[in-house]
Amino acid sequence: MNAVEVRGLTVAYHKKPVLNNIDFSVPKGKLIGIIGPNGAGKSTLIKAILGLIPRSAGEITIFNKPYSPKSKKVGYVPQRGSVDWDFPTNSLDVVLMGRYGHIGWFKRPSKKDIRLANECLKKVGMEPFANRQISQLSGGQQQRIFLARALAQDAEVYFMDEPFAGVDAATEKAIIALLNELKEQGKTVLVVHHDLQTVKEYFDWTILLNRRMIQCGPTEKVFTIDNLQLTYGGKLAFLEKDQMVVHP
Structure with a gap:
């Protein structure tokens, strides 16, 4: 069974396509890198799948069922820069937000929920910061808190x-x-990812995107020089074998 299927996904801003007729599917239990140049629509792809921005066309299924924003099966870690880190809340409360799909927005977290949230903080090395205001955390610490929320x-x-x-x-x-x-x-x-040097090390499945789908499949088959040239064009340079750099 495929975990995610995207069919005919098109997103347009002011009638100008940002993503055009995207088709792909990914199997269950994979770590998948979404790779492409700046402006390729990588973040847009995620937001459109999750219904955070409107789609001009397309169908999304999660485990063969139409995706619903209320789904408990889907977690989301946004870009750190898109979050209001001055919001007056502490780390534990942020992680507990990940439990609201299970407990409801108007019910108080149970002792079990709080214990689970603390376990998630421990997994990301942030348990000592449970009561720390999120505005007082470093960028890396804030990112770990959002990962803990997704785990919860x-x-x-x-x-x-x-x-x-x-x-x-x-x-x-x-x-x-x-x-x-x-x-x-x-x-x-x-995972939306930028560092080409770590793609083979980190991901066993890769989506190459530049406003349209270039390739999607196992990293060892998809992450090739030819496909990268199609994805990045003249912005991609090769320093040595397997070493790549993207020029702005």
């Missing part, structure tokens, strides 16, 4: 928009370890 949701499919952006090496290592743990549990994780 206990979803089957996760969409993560640039979780490695602006974090230090230790946080990046912790994040990829966590994503691999989710994969080992049979979860499916789709």
Whole structure:
């Protein structure tokens, strides 16, 4: 069974297509990188799948059922820059937001929910910061809190928009370890990613995107020089074998 299927997805701003007739499917239990140049529509793809922005056309199914924003099977980690980190709340409360799909927005979290939230904080190394205001956290710590919130949701499919952006090496290592743990549990994780050097190391499935679908499939088959040239065009340069750099 495919975890996610996208058919004929088109998104347009002011009648100008940003994503054009996107088709792909990904199987269950894969760690998937969404790769492409700036402006390729990677974040737009995630938001359109999740219904956060309107679609001009297209159908989305999760485990063969039409996707609903109310689905408990889907978790989302947005770009850190899109979040109001000055909102007056602490780390534990943010993580507990991941439980609202299970407990309802107007019910108080149970002791079990609070225990689970603390366990998720511990998994990302943030348990000592449970009562810390989120505005007082570093960028890497804020990213870990959002990952903990996604874990607390206990979803089957996760969409993560640039979780490695602006974090230090230790946080990046912790994040990829966590994503691999989710994969080992049979979860499916789709990640918007920019660093071409780590694609083969991090992802066993790759989506190459530049406003249209270039390729989607196992990384060893899809992540090739020819496909990267189709995706990045003249912005892609090869320093040595398997070493690539994208020029602005």
